Amino acid sequence: MGCFECCIKCLGGIPYASLIATILLYAGVALFCGCGHEALSGTVNILQTYFEMARTAGDTLDVFTMIDIFKYVIYGLAAAFFVYGILLMVEGFFTTGAIRDLYGDFKITACGRCVSAWFIMLTYLFMLAWLGVTAFTALPVYMYFNLWTICRNTTLVEGANLCLDLRQFGIVTIGEERKICTVSENFLRMCESTELNMTFHLFIVALAGAGAAVIAMVHYLMVLSANWAYVKDACRMQKYEDIKSKEEQELHDIHSTRSKERLNAYT
Template sequence: HTHTHTHTHTQKYTNTRWRLINQRCLECCIKCLGGIPYPSLIATILLYAGVALFCGCGHEALTGTVTILQDYFEVVRSPVDSLDVFTMIDIIKYVIYGIASAFFVYGILLMVEGFFTSGAIKDLYGDFKITTCGRCVSAWFIMLTYIFMLAWLGVTAFTSIPVFIYFNIWNICQNTTVLEGASLCLDPRQYGIVPIAEARTMCTGSEKFYRMCESNELDMTFHLFICALAGAGAAVIAMIHYLMVLSANWAYVKDACRMQKYEDIKSKEEQELHDIHSTRSKERLNAYT
């Protein structure tokens, strides 16, 4: 009987101990989940998705453009180091590499800033004080994000140009069977792709035109440029989302800073009153003695 009683007591103690551990783990998880800046997280995911879509699809679309120019328009790379269309495409590819790496780091920085700002506002990490440096960092991120938003607007406008060009080519390819009597030609000189002196015109009646329309490169490159345009638009929306989040955090930090100053002044006044009261009590005690 004593053995059974001891076993029951031990089991109750173990169950209580596990219940307390689970409760503490649950409280810790709730606290961690409460400290996650969800608006910044959503904006970061949108930014990464947009940048990945723009960089990946843009890079492959430029590679497809090089193939189309070389195979169907018979544009050759300049032997000297001049600024021709192929050199421009190579430069844009390197810019894409830089954009991908830069915004990967920038998304991490904005996410970290969101964590620290949320922690400072909600006081989740103990005695977390808002410093002047922290407010300067928040203001700097707002200015930088606004500049990047304008830059992404320019990138979106620039990406719409090849989408428009490829839409015209794709539209002519779709309507060649309808307009059999019409002779439509594509001249890359009007887009500044080749110099004016070089004639690389391709008309609808030629065999190269039909091969280009039936090829997979044209259709794939056109849709890749559309996806790149969608990615640039998503990056613009992410920048606008970040601006709203950073502006709201700035306002919260400003209010929290004022409240922090008020609490400091109040605690100092209470300490002074306490010191005065203690001094008078000591003086009365001395006088009585």
């Protein structure tokens, strides 16, 4: 086999559908984790600088502690789905090789079908989880959109006194008033700064990344379902070929036995 034929054979064994889904998954997770982490850091700066909030001492579960927890969750998501994407690519190569080498020395086992079914169930659960993550990421986008709208309205309407109370979004408790109005200096400095605009757009990109991860999970579900069906049909075909070969061998043995009996009777 020449070099060109070898390259064509290698390219033919690549699971392109799984490869596209993996690239989309990595891109979506990278956007969500990277932009989400930076957006959370920007949110901490905005709360401390313009809303004059400070971290509480002790083990009190405040908004800053929740943001730190979300950051650790982002670290875990990045590591987990990096490994999961590799596993799905390996499963794609395994299934492609199983289909192409069906009539060779390679045998499809029941374990391979169980692994494919397990990946289908796991990917379905991950798709539901990413749907929840996407819906949750839409909340800060909505909050920052309201804040950005208030900043824009102050430049369009003179003398308008608009306020934003963090208690409306559950960031602080009811007894703690953290309100910022358009007539305050902190509000004007926040609207003029690039930090608010950057954090808002980072949350939008993180939301887009979560949506891309959902699309990748749906793509994986289609690929895994098709691969499982192909493997199942291939197993049935393998069993049919084995039974057919066995019957042909039995017929050949019967025919040989009868020929020998006739030859013995003639002699």
